Amino acid sequence: MKSNGYYGEYGGKFMPETLAGPLENVEKAYRQAMKDPDFLEDLNKDHKFFIGRETPLYYAQNLSQELGIHLYFKREDLCHTGAHKINNAIGQARLAKRMGIDHLIAETGAGQHGIATATAAAKLGMKCTVFMGFSDIKRQAHNVDRMRMLGATVIAVEKGSNVLKDATSEALRYWVSHPTSCFYVIGSAIGPAPYPEMVRNFQSIIGTEARKQCLNQFGTLPDEVIACIGGGSNAIGIFSAFIEDTSVKLTGVEAAGKGLHTDFHAATITSGKVGVFHGSKMYLLQDENGQIKETHSISAGLDYPGVGPEHCYLNDIKRVDYRSVTDKEVIEAFRKTVRSEGIIPALESAHAIAHVLKSTYPKGYTIVLNLSGRGDKDLDQLLREHKEEVL
Numbered sequence: 001m002k003s004n005g006y007y008g009e010y011g012g013k014f015m016p017e018t019l020a021g022p023l024e025n026v027e028k029a030y031r032q033a034m035k036d037p038d039f040l041e042d043l044n045k046d047h048k049f050f051i052g053r054e055t056p057l058y059y060a061q062n063l064s065q066e067l068g069i070h071l072y073f074k075r076e077d078l079c080h081t082g083a084h085k086i087n088n089a090i091g092q093a094r095l096a097k098r099m100g101i102d103h104l105i106a107e108t109g110a111g112q113h114g115i116a117t118a119t120a121a122a123k124l125g126m127k128c129t130v131f132m133g134f135s136d137i138k139r140q141a142h143n144v145d146r147m148r149m150l151g152a153t154v155i156a157v158e159k160g161s162n163v164l165k166d167a168t169s170e171a172l173r174y175w176v177s178h179p180t181s182c183f184y185v186i187g188s189a190i191g192p193a194p195y196p197e198m199v200r201n202f203q204s205i206i207g208t209e210a211r212k213q214c215l216n217q218f219g220t221l222p223d224e225v226i227a228c229i230g231g232g233s234n235a236i237g238i239f240s241a242f243i244e245d246t247s248v249k250l251t252g253v254e255a256a257g258k259g260l261h262t263d264f265h266a267a268t269i270t271s272g273k274v275g276v277f278h279g280s281k282m283y284l285l286q287d288e289n290g291q292i293k294e295t296h297s298i299s300a301g302l303d304y305p306g307v308g309p310e311h312c313y314l315n316d317i318k319r320v321d322y323r324s325v326t327d328k329e330v331i332e333a334f335r336k337t338v339r340s341e342g343i344i345p346a347l348e349s350a351h352a353i354a355h356v357l358k359s360t361y362p363k364g365y366t367i368v369l370n371l372s373g374r375g376d377k378d379l380d381q382l383l384r385e386h387k388e389e390v391l
């Protein structure tokens with residue numbers, strides 16, 4: 001499927017000349033590391049003793065009963081630091097260390113990737129700088145304190161719409177001016193090659209575990225696997241183990257925000273056009289002149305106008321079905337999950353749940369849903385903006 005950094009026509013390495021050398025170094029180091037038993041052993045220990053893997057495959061009994069299906073949550077919310085992002089951050093941080101680079105830079109939207117990178121940096125004794133849009137800093141203030149406490153410098157980005165895409169642009173700009181002294185830990189399955197492949201592989205542990213757990217716990221593969229899509233890392237992580245199992249339907253859920261008929265959404269595959277952004281070719285939300293459109297989502301982590309190249313390809317070949325849900329549907333799904341399962345999901349993950357709640361399935365249908373993170377980070381925002389709906 002993938003050749004030379006491309007997934008079909010998507011992907012590639014569209015970067016300034018200054019980064020050609022550093023990208024080549026990252027790729028070389030990554031390929032060597034993945035064949036080095038010591039590196040893999042360290043990663044394995046991190047999974048087990050630092051992140052707390054394997055994460056459970058949890059039977060959501062009350063929702064299952066209500067919907068007449070079997071709904072399982074892959075509990076990435078139980079990972080150390082509260083989301084799947086740590087699986088990737090620790091992998092890339094170890095890679096940087098192996099390359100002799102001790103300054104990590106990262107972008108963050110919801111703050112989860114920033115926290116994961118700051119955590120990995122603290123553990124491995126490295127310096128860390130996190131770029132974060134000013135709007136997201138306001139939405140996720142608690143996470144900013146956590147990053148600072150972990151020793152990271154958080155740089156507020158006041159450009160564009162002050163969200164994830166602007167933080168990513170700023171982190172890339174910083175990397176261009178410090179190409180050899182820092183390592184850019186990209187937080188989703190986006191960016192120039194080899195990042196989409198590397199992030200997918202560091203996140204593939206989710207799918208590998210989930211597939212094994214399905215076979216152990218209920219003796220067969222599920223009918224469907226569902227995950228939310230920002231840049232696409234939690235989704236590609238869980239999908240990767242099931243792509244060859246053609247009996248398993250795969251569904252990615254994007255943010256329809258205030259509705260696809262408005263300008264306030266982030267449903268990239270559903271409404272985007274092909275273009276180049278942040279180093280790779282992918283579906284993008286653009287206006288008629290090809291300018292990147294402002295996006296909106298209730299969840300900072302999905303508020304991004306692009307999506308990883310592998311997802312674009314999987315959409316074109318119709319292996320994954322990409323759908324979208326609105327903010328309103330997400331709040332309802334959030335509330336329902338908290339009240340019926342005693343689990344507070346991240347607003348990102350609540351997108352996947354909202355899709356299940358609005359769909360109809362045959363009785364006894366089995367779904368594995370990637371619960372990518374926990375919602376503690378979203379509580380301030382929800383109580384500020386949606387108190388009546390969630391209390």
Ligand SMILES: Cc1ncc(COP(=O)(O)O)c(C=O)c1O
Binds near residue numbers: 112187301
């Ligand atoms: C909990 C959680 N889920 C999902 C996402 C979306 O990212 P991705 O599509 O890369 O998994 C984020 C991003 O911040 C997140 O924090």
